[in-house]
Amino acid sequence: MSEQKFQALSAPKGVPDYVPPTSATFIAVRDEFANQARIAGYQHIELPVFEDTALFARGVGESTDVVSKEMYTFADRGDRSVTLRPEGTAGVMRAVIEHNLDRGYLPVKLSYYGPFFRYERPQAGRYRQLQQVGVEAIGVDDPLLDAEIIALADRCYRSVGLTGFRLELTSLGCAECRPAYREKLQAFLFDLPLDEETRHRAEINPLRVLDDKREDVRAMTENAPLMLDHLCENCRTHFETVTGTLEAMGVTYVINARMVRGLDYYTKTTFEFVHDGLGAQSGIGGGGRYDGLMAQIGGQDLSGIGFGLGVDRTVLALEAEGVTLDGVESRVDVFGVAIGDQAQSGMALLIDELRANGISADMSYGGRGLKGAMKGADRSGAHTALVLGDRELETGEVTVKNLETQTQRTVPLDLAAVIDAIFIPEDEE
Ligand code: HAM
Numbered sequence: 001m002s003e004q005k006f007q008a009l010s011a012p013k014g015v016p017d018y019v020p021p022t023s024a025t026f027i028a029v030r031d032e033f034a035n036q037a038r039i040a041g042y043q044h045i046e047l048p049v050f051e052d053t054a055l056f057a058r059g060v061g062e063s064t065d066v067v068s069k070e071m072y073t074f075a076d077r078g079d080r081s082v083t084l085r086p087e088g089t090a091g092v093m094r095a096v097i098e099h100n101l102d103r104g105y106l107p108v109k110l111s112y113y114g115p116f117f118r119y120e121r122p123q124a125g126r127y128r129q130l131q132q133v134g135v136e137a138i139g140v141d142d143p144l145l146d147a148e149i150i151a152l153a154d155r156c157y158r159s160v161g162l163t164g165f166r167l168e169l170t171s172l173g174c175a176e177c178r179p180a181y182r183e184k185l186q187a188f189l190f191d192l193p194l195d196e197e198t199r200h201r202a203e204i205n206p207l208r209v210l211d212d213k214r215e216d217v218r219a220m221t222e223n224a225p226l227m228l229d230h231l232c233e234n235c236r237t238h239f240e241t242v243t244g245t246l247e248a249m250g251v252t253y254v255i256n257a258r259m260v261r262g263l264d265y266y267t268k269t270t271f272e273f274v275h276d277g278l279g280a281q282s283g284i285g286g287g288g289r290y291d292g293l294m295a296q297i298g299g300q301d302l303s304g305i306g307f308g309l310g311v312d313r314t315v316l317a318l319e320a321e322g323v324t325l326d327g328v329e330s331r332v333d334v335f336g337v338a339i340g341d342q343a344q345s346g347m348a349l350l351i352d353e354l355r356a357n358g359i360s361a362d363m364s365y366g367g368r369g370l371k372g373a374m375k376g377a378d379r380s381g382a383h384t385a386l387v388l389g390d391r392e393l394e395t396g397e398v399t400v401k402n403l404e405t406q407t408q409r410t411v412p413l414d415l416a417a418v419i420d421a422i423f424i425p426e427d428e429e
Helices: 022-039 053-060 089-098 143-159 178-190 196-204 215-220 233-249 311-321 341-356 370-380 390-395 415-423
Strands: 050-052 072-075 081-084 108-117 129-138 165-171 267-275 283-289 304-310 334-338 361-363 384-388 397-402 408-412
Touching: 022 108, 022 129, 022 143, 022 311, 050 053, 050 089, 053 081, 053 089, 089 108, 089 129, 089 304, 129 143, 129 311, 143 165, 143 233, 143 267, 143 283, 143 304, 165 233, 178 196, 233 267, 267 304, 267 311, 283 311, 304 311, 334 341, 334 370, 341 361, 341 384, 341 390, 341 415, 361 370, 384 390, 390 397, 397 415, 408 415
Parallel strands: 334 361, 334 384
Antiparallel strands: 050 081, 072 081, 108 129, 129 304, 165 267, 267 283, 283 304, 384 397, 397 408
């Protein structure tokens, strides 16, 4: 072996690994969210992890932090500017337009999951590679669909056992009522003794000033006009139907008229799920309606609504609540313990045959003795150990040991006999 010592490498800053045993919880949460989406009629869409940079600039909005400060953008070898996707909605829209899915039956209901990339300042619950499960329902502007989406997100969290979260809800209005409200809000803000930077923010995105966490700014904006009080007739009835339907469905919510989302495309119904056990990064998921987004990226002028649920933060929220998911660790049913070279080879074939018959199985490797090999059986979570030593080899048999009851019997070294002994209790034979 070489004498040279290499320094160990770490994952890039802010990028999590998902290693056993917590990886099992991560997968279980992600899959359960995806399963709930499937039950609600959403079909899976698998999208590229990187796209043309222009898609996000146009779709998410140049003035957002996500686009202006947080994108992983680089030139590929052909000198095209590409970006690791910071979120999923723009990519779904691009694919829907490109494949004419919006020319068929509406709404188009799609779900997706995977990694997204944002160059944020890493801290607990805030990563540079984050995982979401998302859904989008495109092409129908129906408040019942808003309620479906919100109730689905609520069900996702509950189905993994999460309870300590709240749903915050508001309406951000539409192209008809928002501009007039924006002017009203700006007039209010420009009258305040704001510092230079906040004033600048009031010019570009006045809604953000309402979300300012500083005490003095909060106090100054306490009586600021709110979008919810300035909705047009259409937006108001839309929002009332959403809240009424959620109430009828038993989904509890609180109104947060000062909610600000980090992405520009939201209109009308907008929501966030917040968990108080997570510290500063309390948003476990969010979404809303986005009139205008499809047209913005070159498609028809169709509305849509969707959400993105943070899988990482949901796992942290489960930990904070002390909830453990049962039976999610990957275990095998059967574990082979073989002592001696010949027995090892025999066991490798037997284990392979069990797997070919759909039985999950593993074995001890590396010429371990009985004690070490049995430790492997314990760790594997198997309910049955197959023991093959000199004695068994001689008689052409294998010992089948039930690790839960600690009972054992010896059967011929033959696949059918072994399967029977694994699954049929002795007294039923
Ligand atoms: P978002 O609110 O930016 O929405 O992200 C959704 C969720 O992803 C957040 O609530 C949070 O749980 C998680 N998340 C975001 N950034 C991070 C991070 N740096 N580290 C860990 N978790 C994070 C969207 O992305 C929209 N595309 C959702 C949507 C779909 N709206 C309509 N359709």
